[in-house]
Amino acid sequence: MTETLDLIVIGAGMAGINAAKKCSQAGWSVAIVDELPYGGTCALRGCDPKKMLRAGAEAVEAVRLLEGKGVAGETRIDWPTLMKHKESFTDPVPESMESALTEAGVKTLHGRARFTAEDRIEIDGYGEIAFRRALIATGAKPRPLKFPGAERLIDSTDFLNLAELPRRIAFVGGGYISFEFAHIAALAGAEVTILDRGARQLKMFDPELVKMLLERSREAGIKIAAEAEMERIEDANGARRVLYRRAGQSHSIEADLVVHGAGRVPAIDHLDLAAADIETEHGGVKVMPWLQSPSNPRIYAAGDAAASPGKPLTPVAVFEGKIAASNMLKGKRTEPDYTGVPSVVFTIPELARVGLLEEEAREVGDVEVSFTDTSGWFSQKRIGETHAGAKIITGKDGKILGAHMFGPEYAELINVFSLAIKLGLTAAQVKAMPAAYPTGASDLGSMF
Structure with a gap:
């Protein structure tokens, strides 16, 4: 690609797609690149597929709650069939997203990208591309965990693609991912344990209501171990043995699957930001309140990749992407308004x-x-x-x-x-x- 693009968008999730369309429709030459299928975490590996699986758990729990109150009979989750239900939504997304971008005049590229200069980027299979503006919207990835055996963990993406649900599952971490997936897994018949290093789970939510959720989780059969410091994960009896310390004593459990639910961080390590003089802050791309890099004014960032005040939520990514695009197009310094953004843990x-x-x-x-x-x-x-x-x-x-x-x-x-x-x-x-x-x-x- 020999031309100098008006805008290159790195990341085809909600922030990037919205920005790319807006700038292309305004007459800019725009390309978007992602090494993963188009659609981003929410549509493919997070919010939407999670809630598709949750529908099965909701149905099972609805029957259980009304047992003896007019509803009789056993209901169970057929995991492979429920997974196909989920795939009926996720499978068409990448092609649909890419087609919509193409119709909006956006060039769609596939491959890993990295900066080579303040106004250059290299993409596998395409070579070096020059740009006038770039938007970093690469989202987030699981937080690296450094205890021995951490490589034996699977992440949330893997969980959402399980062909079969194992009998025993342990979740490491006490946040959204662990609790949401734990409820789905428990109601699908798995034996579930949550291991959290903190004394308080779901710290961003009201503690009195979290206490209710913990009681309800235990009622659903979920075991919760707070202040559990991970020591290691090892192979044992064809499964996994998870060793942790709690109250000064060593404990262990065996599980067929151990899932990473200990938080996420901006996915920017692979971009070689230093080559473009892009500063970072709190693990993300450092931005001014209007989402522009202070060290390289050609660069903007939005969504989970940006070290902005916004929470790592899909609605935030959407409006940050739109505001970043508007600021680039108009040369303005409009700041996102984060007032009134709700957040939900989709347990049951x-x-x-x-x-x-x-x-x-x-x-x-x-x-x-x-x-x-x-x-x-x-x-x-x-x-x-x-x-x-x-x-x-x-x-x-x-x-x-x-x-x-x-x-x-x-x-x-x-x-x-x-x-x-x-x-x-x-x-x-x-x-x-x-x-x-x-x-x-x-x-x-x-x-x-």
Whole structure:
């Protein structure tokens, strides 16, 4: 490719695809490159396939909860068939994404990329390409783990492609990935253990509701070992032996599969950023508030690859990609607005939050905190759920500062609070919303 591109996008996930289309449609010459199939983590290796598998677990749990309440008979997950259901969504994604980019005028390239100069990039199979602007949107990868035997772990991508589900599974780490996959695996019939080095799991969520989730997880048969420091993983009896220390004592368990659920880091190691004078920060590409590199103004970054204030979530990647594209096109310095971005752990039931945690809100000033155990409410009684709760935090002016929820369908209800925080609505204004009855939203006014 001998021409100088207006923009080269590295990474064909949500941030990169949105930016590439926007700039191409504005008349720029744009190419996008990825060494993996187009679609990114969310569509292919994360959010969407995970939730496809979760559908099977939801169905099994729904039957269990209503056992003796009018529903009879056994239900089980047929893992290979459920995997085919997942693949019915994921398999067409790369071709669909690439076709849409081509129709938008974007050149689609495949291969590993690395910088060779401040305005040059080399791509396997294509040689060196010159550019006026570059967007780094390479997403994230599993955090490297350095204990002996760590190479015996599989990652979340591998788990989402398991042809058969092993009988015994251990998850290393106490975050989103471990808890979401643990619920799916346990409800599919596996014996599941979560090993977390921390004293507190899911630290980004309300501790009172996390406690409910832990109780509910144990009820589902999931074993949870907190403050478990990994020592090593070794082969044993045709399986894996996981050795860890807890309270000063050595422990071990055997598992047929050990899954990495100990967090993710920006996937930028392979880019040779130093060759383009691109600085890093907190493991990601250092950017100014408008997503531009301070050391090489040709470079922008968005999504999980950027060391921005945004959380590593798909909606953040989408709007960061669009804002980066707009800033490049117009030469502006528009900053992303991260207000009101919700986050959900898709366990069964789900744990959701938006806005400030209680401890964060109290640092700002006087607040009112309303915690409600909703496990006995009609919405839960109807389906046999035993654990649910909500915590709503408001300021002195009545505006909602944070909302935290654990319960069925609360991943949808949290969006109401997301909108309220985004628009600066007060608790009174939210309570005034008429809702269809009986629905989850009709419970909202009684939560605070």
